[in-house]
Amino acid sequence: MKNTAVYPGSFDPPTNGHLDVIARASRLFPRLIVAVTDNQNKTPTHTLEERLLMLRGITKNIPGVSVEIFSGLLVNYLKKKNARVIIRGLRAVSDFEYEFQLALMNRKLSPSIETVFLMPDEKYVYLSSSMVNEVARLGGSVDCFVPPLVRAQVIKKCRHSNP
Amino acid sequence: MKNTAVYPGSFDPPTNGHLDVIARASRLFPRLIVAVTDNQNKTPTHTLEERLLMLRGITKNIPGVSVEIFSGLLVNYLKKKNARVIIRGLRAVSDFEYEFQLALMNRKLSPSIETVFLMPDEKYVYLSSSMVNEVARLGGSVDCFVPPLVRAQVIKKCRHSNP
Amino acid sequence: MKNTAVYPGSFDPPTNGHLDVIARASRLFPRLIVAVTDNQNKTPTHTLEERLLMLRGITKNIPGVSVEIFSGLLVNYLKKKNARVIIRGLRAVSDFEYEFQLALMNRKLSPSIETVFLMPDEKYVYLSSSMVNEVARLGGSVDCFVPPLVRAQVIKKCRHSNP
Amino acid sequence: MKNTAVYPGSFDPPTNGHLDVIARASRLFPRLIVAVTDNQNKTPTHTLEERLLMLRGITKNIPGVSVEIFSGLLVNYLKKKNARVIIRGLRAVSDFEYEFQLALMNRKLSPSIETVFLMPDEKYVYLSSSMVNEVARLGGSVDCFVPPLVRAQVIKKCRHSNP
């Protein structure tokens, strides 16, 4: 069971920071499931299907990584997958608080599941998906922030409003 | 006047963390008014009436505690109630900043009113109302997070969308 | 180029804290452009036009300050204005994180542009535009928080719902 | 028992920020003991006796306040004094973490004792005893930071090295 870890997130879109965490996690755990949340509360910029395709595209050469959609309670999803480890990337202080809250909530819901925090490269420390969408929407270059495959999708999706 | 304190909040729903702060405050002040805000900006998960009933139910055995609805400016409400102390629970860093901002704003609006910060039990340090609603909505157990009476209401309210 | 700095923001409405930062920046840079963002994602309380008028009113006696509306990418706006310095006020921890994220994003988009952080007077450390609107909406006095000209506009705009 | 609160600290020296917290606490609790710690681990700038005299001098007109020296465990001192409330001032984030740690430690050692956090005036939010000593040592004016009586003592003590 220790062999499978789940990296959950909305990945709207996946950034170089997410990719960095995926690469690090995949070196620690033989099987890593990147789990895209179908969060019905928020309106995402990119559809579930688009996020799935982007993540599959950018992780296809990283051994042991698969990408799936999940809905419902994260800890239930882990049990179904026979996984016991949740991966989270830690960036800055606000992250930290929220991540702790989430991790403690999950631990209460399922004490045998452990959350493992990894630190992305410091050059991604302040990168966020929403800023990537915003920069693209305003016509800026997102080349430094996302892989080329994601860049194409982000531009297609975000730029039409500011042509 | 020092005998009456007001503990304002949205309590959407009240959690074990809120209840812990209420119990602590009631040991410090002979009269404690738990004041449920009628915030017209946000769409709450539970109606004002439901929150009032939950709070009255879970505090009915704590001496000196009453529960009321208030709207308008908090400092004006305190004056009307002849109260001079605002109670706030402090959990984590993000809380802390926001609570300071609020307390300083209230102090500017009414310098004679003092905000008193209490620390809930550390086991509630990362508990939030919105996470409780979210866990219930996703079908998870909220038994560790809220009193039984609140649990029943939260399940009734949140779970219907994921049956 | 070092002579022109841009202080961007939504200024919805401008507060004494913003005015304090404007005064400090104007003593450092011969030309200061206060740039009001036309953010299409958020619904502002005050229209772009109203914010422009308020800012022009309260800064008319500060030498070297002009007020403009901008849309699009901030770094592109700076280039167009031949400016190389972004001014940002730093208040509290949550600010700090967000401001760093923004500044690093802008640096990536245009490495020659520098973000300069100034500290407002500590008496404005916890002041925010949204709280000003909220206090006015609830019928409280905003005299301590905004210049008289802004106060008039805020009351006109926010108070009608709670007469 | 709820009538007596203890405000512990090293007060090396007492600042306007401490005095502000003392005044606020004395309005909440009929009896307030300012308890100067005889911390044998640190080398203070001002002797216990000097700190006691300064605190007595600056609080002599605040009703209900007494100043005492204490050593040993804080919670034991409170029990001896029949007090159940510890007062702490909260300034900034680093404070906040340390204060939480201390308060939780004291709660574990004696669950019936409550720590109450008060917020000093924002103009003292970044004031510290060690900075006061340092400024005086370097020949700067400490008039804004401490009451006149403390100022005299700080100058006598700290300035001799830079005459």
Next chain:
Amino acid sequence: MKNTAVYPGSFDPPTNGHLDVIARASRLFPRLIVAVTDNQNKTPTHTLEERLLMLRGITKNIPGVSVEIFSGLLVNYLKKKNARVIIRGLRAVSDFEYEFQLALMNRKLSPSIETVFLMPDEKYVYLSSSMVNEVARLGGSVDCFVPPLVRAQVIKKCRHSNP
């Protein structure tokens, strides 16, 4: 190589918080080396030998855990041990900053080594070794904070000054 993790620290003394992290890490990695630092800069309360004995005593029933002393650069120690993972516990914000600094330093010194952060039970979130020593020195009970074996050593070592 992924099978061995190193949990470095001064453990002066080991607390229930450390023990909690050790237990969690040992469930993730087949081999865990608890590495006690021989830091020549600080004067520890407990000798290296005492800390080694305490750690061995309290971990003797946790499978896969060994305790060793190390000096020199942590990343060199890991290479010698054929380990590629550093374990660190994350408690509060101040921790977080320092831990990030350390982790990034180690990553620069050896990019193939990954730091994995685990979150201790929230009831240990504010526990520190130095507070344990201080409480014992002042005659307080440390039963809630350390295992019995550590308690005996801490009392022997710290209490003689306050008999």
Next chain:
Amino acid sequence: MKNTAVYPGSFDPPTNGHLDVIARASRLFPRLIVAVTDNQNKTPTHTLEERLLMLRGITKNIPGVSVEIFSGLLVNYLKKKNARVIIRGLRAVSDFEYEFQLALMNRKLSPSIETVFLMPDEKYVYLSSSMVNEVARLGGSVDCFVPPLVRAQVIKKCRHSNP
């Protein structure tokens, strides 16, 4: 007067992060004085003279930069130099709090002096002088952290204890 800025610090030793801030500040202000503090309270690793030489060496090609030693109160030093701007680099949260405290203290001591905060490249966000000395002392490479000239001095000074 706005043309001269002072960047004070202990620079024990100067790191790539300091150098990055110096370069940024020198692009904003025609004259920049790097002011090495002669802090009599701390025992530095490198002597004042050594730090002066290192700083002069690494800044000799940056136009407008001079390096000096200063003692006494920083604001008095600025007045003597006819400078009105203090430069500070901001790295992480703990920094931020301390820097604010310092800046507010200096503002109280001399209201006409402004502190300007710059953000070093994110790759230096977690770099500190003390860690550089520590890594060198333990025999690690400091090539990523300091310029070559500083590296030579740090190795000479720190490594002799671990040959």
